[in-house]
Amino acid sequence: MLSTIHRILNKEIEENDVNDILWEKVNEIWDLFKNRHPKFEIYICSNKEKPIKTEITKFERSLAQYRCFNFHYFDQDDLVTRLFEKRFNKVDGSIHFIDKQYFERSDGDLKGIVATIDATELISIIKDPENPEKLIEDVFNENVRMFKELKNRINQSIFESALSDTNYEFWYLNNGITIVCEECKYTPNTRSPLVTLKNFQIVNGGQTTHTLFEAYKKDKEKISNVLLLVRICKTKDPTISERISESTNSQNPISTRDLHSNDRIQKNLEEQFQALGYFFERKKNQYADKPKKKRLDNELLGQIYLAYYLDMPSEAKNNKRLIFEEKYEEIFDENEISAKRMLLPYKIFLPLEAMKKTIQKKKREKERINEKDAFVSRAIFHILNITKYIAEKENLNLEKEQDIKKATKKAISYINEVVKNEIRERKELYTHDKFFKEIPTNTKIKNHVLSKYN
DSSP states (O other): OHHHHHHHHTTOOOGGGSOHHHHHHHHHHHHHHHHOOOOEEEEEEOSSOOOOHHHHHHHHHHHGGGOOEEEEEEOHHHHHHHHHHHHSOOOOEEEEEEEEEEEEEEETTEEEEEEEEEHHHHHHHHBOTTOTTSBOGGGGTTOSSOOOOTTSHHHHHHHHHHHSTTGGGHHHHSOOEEEEESEEEOOTTSSSOEEEEESOEEEEOHHHHHHHHHHHHHOHHHHTTOEEEEEEEEOSOHHHHHHHHHHHTTSSOOOHHHHHTTOHHHHHHHHHHHHTTOEEESSTTTTTTSOGGGEEEHHHHHHHHHHHTSSOHHHHHHOGGGGGTTTHHHHTOTTTOOHHHHHHHHHHHHHHHHHHHHHHHHHHTTOOOOGGGTTGGGOHHHHHHHHHHHHHHHTOOTTSHHHHHHHHHHHHHHHHHHHHHHHHHHGGGOOHHHHTTSTHHHHHHHHHHHHTTO
């Protein structure tokens, strides 16, 4: 940059040195200097961090002699802030606290209030005035989680609780919401004060808020009885706002797996597996004292089920959260699932897992690996899925070890054909890891294998 700037200002650039567009701009700059004293703005933008101070000083000192430059430096955080400021609107609103059920503390410019509010008060400030059937989504910009739809098991529970005849319990059963705002004004020590919020964000409790709105649309009268806890943090420091958002969503998190660990279906499966001589772990390391070969982790079994029965091997490899979130009801469907149904693909999976470990060991020890088998360690869920179709087409019994070997061998061979084709098309851009994580890979491999039997 310095070299180019010096050459421009000293008229040392010739037409053949640069492209046509830059040459045109260089001439415009030279024309400016004929009649005025122009100022130049230099923007240094990085998708990581700003240059270190010593380099900034050297850069600016090198151009100080010209006395016509202003400098601006933007890192990743600056760019994101600018983009979001342009993209989203600031939202203000007013609510009432319930009676004197509020507590305040202050630490300089940082102020916090814990209070009880009516659910309808919350809805009133986030409902889109131009479309009452929608929320103002701009108030959730700093919330780390997107709304997971009402069909999500946890949100469905919130929905039912809000509309139940005992919805007075909502305050006790729900964690409430956290709001961050620039200003929070009200008259202290008064009953049901009017609270004015400026540029507020719901940074925690987005699922609760959206679900309450869905309940409100169904039965406004019922929701009028719902009270919830709200924590309001007033600050103009965006870094504190970000830290509040991160910490309120991460302190002592309960995984969705743990939330489901006491579901009836999980307990039923535990009993079924025990009758077959296995220990089904609905909680991590639940049976740590039992033989390793007899312990079955419900997350791994969920991955296997997702790959084998639901035809989602790429997702099983790369997106395990689906097991206990979006795909939970499909995988652990009480009308379909059983210990025996889960054991079938698990027994096919075991030799594939052994192959994977052998290949990984060879890689660690820098032993030569047959190129034909190099992809196997990345593709075991895809191989597992394809054995199902091969067995169906060739009437193989996957309860038998010899038929598992036959189906697995063919699956690896057919997938290898797809891999070779992808390498030819993508050349140096191809990697096994990337290919077997891509969702379209599911269909590519399945279609290729099924074409063998047409």
